[in-house]
Amino acid sequence: MHKIDIGINTEDKEIQFDYVSAKKKLKSAMDGKITQTRLAEITGIPQGRISTCLNENNSDFFTFEQVYRICSILGLSMDEITGLKDKQAKSTVYSLSDACSALCDLHRIMPLCVSTAEIETITIHKNETLKPEKKTRTVLFSEYQACDEMIDEFKKVSSIGFDMLSLWENNYKEKHTNELKEYGFCSMGEHFYKWIRNWVSELVEQASKIYHAQIEAPHSHIEDTAIKEGVAHAELIYSIFERAMQEDLNILYNLIDSYIGINKIPTSSVEHIALNLFKKVYEEKHPTPNNNL
Known part of the structure; x- marks a missing residue:
């Protein structure tokens, strides 16, 4: 037979159970949730016994089995009641x-x-x-x-x-x-510039029609028709962006001019026309300037 060493707490010269603290914890857990009468019915512990054991003025206390039953009913840990575990482990908050x-x-x-x-x-x-x-x-x-x-x-x-x-x-x-x-994570600027590029790609066909109409038939009904069709299509695409981006649309609007400048986009280009369609639809939906949002 081999001896098994068991770690024993020998630091505390006098170990005492804090009955008063345990009774307070039990009464606090019961408060407003269950009566002594109902607890007696469920656990099978006489109500008189429950009343006596919860009285802080005496040292009577429940048996181990009775504490186990009560903790099971109240959803408590026996460690909490006995004081072996003073605080519940805090739930981790993940970002x-x-x-x-x-x-x-x-x-x-x-x-x-x-x-x-x-x-x-x-x-x-x-x-x-x-x-x-x-x-x-x-x-x-x-x-x-x-x-x-x-x-x-x-x-x-x-x-x-x-x-x-x-x-x-x-x-x-x-x-x-x-x-x-x-994995595709962007900086804030890259994120919005990506949305701007998405917008241009969605509007390139309609913007191309406007571009060619302005060259081939400027100031004509052909150009007007192309612009109207472009705006109608832009409103449809904008509604999709609105559902996806919500409050970020105003940031996107405010970044368009800097995007045009950084990329040196010619004013007569298809890309410039597409971005102007975004600005036109945005300004119609937001007649009051909100650059500070």
Whole structure:
């Protein structure tokens, strides 16, 4: 037979159980949730016994088994009651950066992707017809595509590229710049410039029609028709951007001129026409200047 060494707390010369503290914790847990009568019915402990054991003026206390039953009913840990664990472990609060960092790590083991879906809920009220409620987007996970594709899809839902860089720890950004780029995370400016490029790509066909009309038949009904069709198409694309970007649209609007300047876009180009269509639609929807938003 081998002796087994057991770690024993020998530092406290006198170990005492704090009955008063335990009784206070039990009464606090019961307050407003359950009566002594009901607790007696459920646990099988006589009500008189419960009353006596909860009385702070005497040292009578429940047996181990009775404490176990009561803790089970009240959803308590026996460690909390006995004082062996004074504080409950605090729940960890994870940031968006923590979640995305974990996803990138997980992708190395099992490829991930996120697809988006719109769900329309319908509420039925008494004596009323069916009322369709606002469509909400949800994120659906799949194991068949890569994480960079997942991030691209997720951006369409919540502008995650912008949120990511505002939350990510600076030291992480410095250490993992290449990894961020690999997975499609952009800086704030890059994020909005990407949306500007998306806008131009969506409007290039309509902007091309306006461009050719201005060259071949300037100040004619052909040019007017091309512009009207371009604006109508721009309004449709704008509504899609509005659902995806929400309050970020005003930032996009304010960045267009600097984008034009940085990229030295000619005023007569198709790209310039497309960006002017955005500004036109935006100004119609926001007649009051809101550059400070």
